[in-house]
Amino acid sequence: MSELSYSPEEMMVVAASRLLDPDDVVFIGIGLPSKAANLARQTHAPELSMIYESGTIDTKPTVLPLSIGDPELSRTAKAVVSVPEMFNYWLQGGWIRTGFLGAAQIDRFANLNSTVIGDYRKPKVRLPGAGGAPEIANFCNRTLVLLRQNPRTFVEKLDFMTTVGMLHGGKSRQGLNVPGRGPQAVITDLGILEPDAENGELVLTHLHPGVSAEAAIESTSWPLKVADQLVETEKPSTKQLEILRALVPSEESNVAELIPSTADLE
Numbered sequence: 001m002s003e004l005s006y007s008p009e010e011m012m013v014v015a016a017s018r019l020l021d022p023d024d025v026v027f028i029g030i031g032l033p034s035k036a037a038n039l040a041r042q043t044h045a046p047e048l049s050m051i052y053e054s055g056t057i058d059t060k061p062t063v064l065p066l067s068i069g070d071p072e073l074s075r076t077a078k079a080v081v082s083v084p085e086m087f088n089y090w091l092q093g094g095w096i097r098t099g100f101l102g103a104a105q106i107d108r109f110a111n112l113n114s115t116v117i118g119d120y121r122k123p124k125v126r127l128p129g130a131g132g133a134p135e136i137a138n139f140c141n142r143t144l145v146l147l148r149q150n151p152r153t154f155v156e157k158l159d160f161m162t163t164v165g166m167l168h169g170g171k172s173r174q175g176l177n178v179p180g181r182g183p184q185a186v187i188t189d190l191g192i193l194e195p196d197a198e199n200g201e202l203v204l205t206h207l208h209p210g211v212s213a214e215a216a217i218e219s220t221s222w223p224l225k226v227a228d229q230l231v232e233t234e235k236p237s238t239k240q241l242e243i244l245r246a247l248v249p250s251e252e253s254n255v256a257e258l259i260p261s262t263a264d265l266e
Contacts (some may be wrong), residue, residue, distance in 0.1 A: 004241045008148075010207050011040060014236040016146055018188045023147035024049045025097045025137055030252040032146045033100030034064055034137060035244060041245050053079045053132060064247045087132060091139045094179060099140035101133055101163065101183075104259075105155050105160060106147055108201050108222045110165030110183035112137075113158040120160055133163040138178040149188035166200030173200065190216045191233065193224075201225060208233045 003020055006014075009032070016036035020026060026037050029052065038061065041048045048092075049058045054068035059077035061070075074080050079088070082187040090096060100150045103112035105129050114133060118124035137143050145165075166181045167173045173182055186216060192206035203225045204216050213252045 003235075004238050006236050006241055008208075010236060011188055012146060012148075012189050012243060012245060013065065014240050015192060015206075015208070015233050016144060017043070017045075017240075018184055018234075019187070019228060020045050020048060020098065020191070021175075023049075025049045025095065027051050027091065027096045027099040027140060029053050029100070029166070030065060030067055031102070033102070033144075034148070035247065037182055038064060038247055039240060039244050042247075043240060051084075051086070051090065053086070055083055055086045057081060057090070083148065087135055091135055094139065094141075096139070097141045099143045101134035101136060101143050101145050102147060103133075103145070103153075103163065105153055105156050105158050106145065106165075106186065107155060109167060110145065110163050110186060110195060110200075110202055111158060111167065112145070112163040112165060113160050115160040123159075130162050137163045137165065137175070137182060138180050140180050142181050142184040145183050145186040147186060147188055149190045149216065149219045151219060151221045154222070154252045156221045156225075167194055169200040169247075170198075177244050188216075190219060196225070203227050204230065206231045208235045209235050 003168050013032055013035045013075060017040040020037065020040040024045060028037050028050060029036050042266045051057055052059060052068050054072050054073065056073040056077035057079040059073045061076050063072060065073050073139055101112060103114045104117060105113035114127050116123035116126055183195060186202060190211045191204055191208055192200040194205045196203050204213065205227045207213060207230055213226050213230060
């Protein structure tokens with residue numbers, strides 16, 4: 001079987017899926033994290049339990065959900081609970097091992113901004129906000145961050161700290177007295193960064209095939225540290241790509257077609 005070509009996004013998803021344990025319990029939303037978790041469940045992690053932020057417990061969708069309210073999630077879940085129960089019992093109770101996060105900005109200590117770009121009182125862009133990200137980062141045993149790497153996203157200083165990563169580095173996170181270990185990997189379209197064990201600063205440890213360390217450094221606004229022994233990420237296998245692409249809903253099952261346009265409502 002010939003090797004399939006793949007996109008940077010597919011490389012990100014495959015790299016993230018490989019970081020999930022065979023029996024992991026994962027808190028996810030829609031987008032790349034959903035793709036990564038579903039790919040893992042259909043490859044090396046058949047016992048993986050997926051928990052979507054809408055309250056579906058151990059769901060097993062056959063196609064990628066279009067939103068957290070997609071009926072495919074509740075239809076294939078073992079249970080559906082309220083959002084308050086999801087956060088108060090399942091998350092804060094320590095039942096969820098891994099949480100996926102994204103953001104508009106990240107700094108060298110993996111702190112995240114999803115609130116504003118620019119001054120908080122007069123922002124250039126008003127973003128969706130925290131949602132459950134701070135609680136996920138604090139109460140999941142570990143968090144994995146998926147972001148495309150460029151200087152506007154990987155910034156020297158956040159415009160606003162929405163979610164704490166390693167805070168100021170060193171032992172500053174431990175001072176918060178939260179159970180979660182914080183971000184353990186940042187998966188990008190260029191490689192993988194991991195926090196240094198001593199000071200918590202992100203270090204480039206993996207490069208995706210065809211990417212240079214110089215490209216990753218140029219795509220980061222702070223002086224990015226590079227591991228002495230960089231590892232090249234394994235390419236996606238043909239099987240992984242076929243499974244990943246098969247997860248995309250077909251046109252026949254796309255419920256978006258059933259939603260009336262604004263013109264229909266006028």
